[in-house]
Amino acid sequence: MAALSRKERERLRRQELILDVAEETINKHGFDGATMDEVAEKAEVAKGTLYIHFESKAHIYLAISERGSRKLNDQMAKVLTKDLSGLKMVENLGATYLNFIKENPQYYHAFNYYEGVVAETKSDPGGIMMKCKENAKEAMTYIVRALQIGMQDGSIDYSYDPKELGLIIWGASKGIINMVFLKQNSSEFELLNEVEFDLESIMQNFIHLVGTGLIKK
Amino acid sequence: MAALSRKERERLRRQELILDVAEETINKHGFDGATMDEVAEKAEVAKGTLYIHFESKAHIYLAISERGSRKLNDQMAKVLTKDLSGLKMVENLGATYLNFIKENPQYYHAFNYYEGVVAETKSDPGGIMMKCKENAKEAMTYIVRALQIGMQDGSIDYSYDPKELGLIIWGASKGIINMVFLKQNSSEFELLNEVEFDLESIMQNFIHLVGTGLIKK
DNA sequence: TTCAAAAAATGACTGATAGTCAATATGGCG
DNA sequence: CGCCATATTGACTATCAGTCATTTTTTGAA
Incomplete structure (x- = not known):
C-alpha cells in the first residue's frame, strides 16, 4: 500500500x-x-x-460505530488463531464480545444506533455505512468459521447449516446481553427482582443450554 | 372500578x-x-x-410503546390459558411475539426506542416509563410460568432456574428476531448473501437447538 | 523566493422543530 | 347566569444541526 x-x-x-x-x-x-x-x-x-x-452528526456516530466494530473484529480474529476446538472457539468469541462491550459501553450504544438507522438509510456518502456492514459481515464470518471447525472436529452437531446456526448463536447472544444490560443499567428495571443476575453466569447457562439442550434427559 | x-x-x-x-x-x-x-x-x-x-414528543412515543406492549401481553396471556405442554407453551409464546411484530412493525420500533432510553431516564411524569416496565415484567412472567409448567409436566429439564432460563429464552428470541429484521429491512445488509433466511425456519431451528442441544449426539 | 490555486478552517448566520405561554374558548357547578 | 376551572390555541422562543461567504494556510510551479 x-x-x-x-x-x-x-x-x-x-x-x-x-x-x-x-x-x-x-x-x-x-x-x-x-x-x-x-x-x-x-x-x-x-x-x-x-x-x-x-457529512453530519449522524455520520460521526456511524464512524464511531465503525471504529468499534473494527476493534471488536481484531479481537475476534485473534480467537480464530488459537488452538481450540470449534465449540470452545464459539464460546471464546461470545466471551470476547461480552468483554468488549463491558469495557467499551460507548461502542455498545453506537452499535445499537447503527442497527437502528441502517434499514432506513438511502445514501452513503464516504461509504461509512458500507464499512459498518462489512465489519458486521466479518464478525459473522468468524462465528460461522468457528462452527465449521467444530463440525469438522466433532465438537458440534453437523446436521445444522453453519450459516443459519451462526445467525442464531450470534443473534441470541446479542439479545441476551442486551437484556442483561437493560436490567443492570436501569436501577428500577428489575425484570425479575428477587434474583440478581450475573451476565457471565447467564452466558454460561446459555452456552450450556445450546450445548446440551433443554428437553429433559 | x-x-x-x-x-x-x-x-x-x-x-x-x-x-x-x-x-x-x-x-x-x-x-x-x-x-x-x-x-x-x-x-x-x-x-x-x-x-x-x-409531556413531550418522547413521551408520546413511550405511550405508543406502552400500548403495543399491552396488546402483546394480552395475546401472550391467551397462550397461557391453552391446554398445552410447557414446552409447547414456550414455543407458542415465541410464535406469538414473532407474529405480533410482523403484523405491527411500528411497535417493534417503539420497543427498541423504549429500550434505548429506559436506562438514562431519570424522571417519569405520568408514570409512562413505569407502565412500560410493568408490561415488560408481565411478559417475562408469562415466559417463566410456561417454563415452570414445562418443568412440572416433564417437557422441560428442571435443573435450570426458571427465571434465569426465562431471561435467556426471551433475550435470545428477541436477539435472533432483531438480527433477521435487520437483514430483511436492509436491502444491502446481506449478512450471508448466499442463503435467503426465513425467520420462521430460523426460529424453528432455534427452538430445536435449545430443545435438543448443540453438542453432537 | 514568489505567486496563484487549492485546500482547510472559520464562526456568524439560517432553517427546522421541540416546547412554551398569554390569551381565548369551553364546560361545569352553585 | 356568572364565576371558576379546564382545555385549547397558535404565535413565539430556544436550541441546535447544518451552511456558506470570507479568511487563512498549504502546496507546487515558475
Missing part, C-alpha cells in the same frame, strides 16, 4: 482527533445530549471544520 | 386519538422525521394541545 502523503496523514489524524473527542462527548451526554458546538470546542476547531471532515 | 366521568372519558378519548395519529405518522416517517406540527395537524388540534396531554 502506497505511503500516504504528509497532508493526507494530517487529514486522517485530524479526523481521528475529532472522533476521539466526539466519542468522549457522546459517551458522557448521550447522542442527543452531545452538541456539535461542544464537540468542536473540545476538539479546538470551528464547528464548520466538523462538516469539512464528516 | 368506578365509572369515569364523561369529562374524564373525553380526555382519554382525546389522548387515544392523538396516539393513533402519532403512531401512523411515526410509522410513516420514523420518529425523527415525524414532526409535532404534522401530528397536531392530522389530529386536528393545535400543537399546544399535544403538550396538554403529553
Whole structure:
C-alpha cells in the first residue's frame, strides 16, 4: 500500500482527533445530549471544520460505530488463531464480545444506533455505512468459521447449516446481553427482582443450554 | 372500578386519538422525521394541545410503546390459558411475539426506542416509563410460568432456574428476531448473501437447538 | 523566493422543530 | 347566569444541526 502523503496523514489524524473527542462527548451526554458546538470546542476547531471532515452528526456516530466494530473484529480474529476446538472457539468469541462491550459501553450504544438507522438509510456518502456492514459481515464470518471447525472436529452437531446456526448463536447472544444490560443499567428495571443476575453466569447457562439442550434427559 | 366521568372519558378519548395519529405518522416517517406540527395537524388540534396531554414528543412515543406492549401481553396471556405442554407453551409464546411484530412493525420500533432510553431516564411524569416496565415484567412472567409448567409436566429439564432460563429464552428470541429484521429491512445488509433466511425456519431451528442441544449426539 | 490555486478552517448566520405561554374558548357547578 | 376551572390555541422562543461567504494556510510551479 502506497505511503500516504504528509497532508493526507494530517487529514486522517485530524479526523481521528475529532472522533476521539466526539466519542468522549457522546459517551458522557448521550447522542442527543452531545452538541456539535461542544464537540468542536473540545476538539479546538470551528464547528464548520466538523462538516469539512464528516457529512453530519449522524455520520460521526456511524464512524464511531465503525471504529468499534473494527476493534471488536481484531479481537475476534485473534480467537480464530488459537488452538481450540470449534465449540470452545464459539464460546471464546461470545466471551470476547461480552468483554468488549463491558469495557467499551460507548461502542455498545453506537452499535445499537447503527442497527437502528441502517434499514432506513438511502445514501452513503464516504461509504461509512458500507464499512459498518462489512465489519458486521466479518464478525459473522468468524462465528460461522468457528462452527465449521467444530463440525469438522466433532465438537458440534453437523446436521445444522453453519450459516443459519451462526445467525442464531450470534443473534441470541446479542439479545441476551442486551437484556442483561437493560436490567443492570436501569436501577428500577428489575425484570425479575428477587434474583440478581450475573451476565457471565447467564452466558454460561446459555452456552450450556445450546450445548446440551433443554428437553429433559 | 368506578365509572369515569364523561369529562374524564373525553380526555382519554382525546389522548387515544392523538396516539393513533402519532403512531401512523411515526410509522410513516420514523420518529425523527415525524414532526409535532404534522401530528397536531392530522389530529386536528393545535400543537399546544399535544403538550396538554403529553409531556413531550418522547413521551408520546413511550405511550405508543406502552400500548403495543399491552396488546402483546394480552395475546401472550391467551397462550397461557391453552391446554398445552410447557414446552409447547414456550414455543407458542415465541410464535406469538414473532407474529405480533410482523403484523405491527411500528411497535417493534417503539420497543427498541423504549429500550434505548429506559436506562438514562431519570424522571417519569405520568408514570409512562413505569407502565412500560410493568408490561415488560408481565411478559417475562408469562415466559417463566410456561417454563415452570414445562418443568412440572416433564417437557422441560428442571435443573435450570426458571427465571434465569426465562431471561435467556426471551433475550435470545428477541436477539435472533432483531438480527433477521435487520437483514430483511436492509436491502444491502446481506449478512450471508448466499442463503435467503426465513425467520420462521430460523426460529424453528432455534427452538430445536435449545430443545435438543448443540453438542453432537 | 514568489505567486496563484487549492485546500482547510472559520464562526456568524439560517432553517427546522421541540416546547412554551398569554390569551381565548369551553364546560361545569352553585 | 356568572364565576371558576379546564382545555385549547397558535404565535413565539430556544436550541441546535447544518451552511456558506470570507479568511487563512498549504502546496507546487515558475
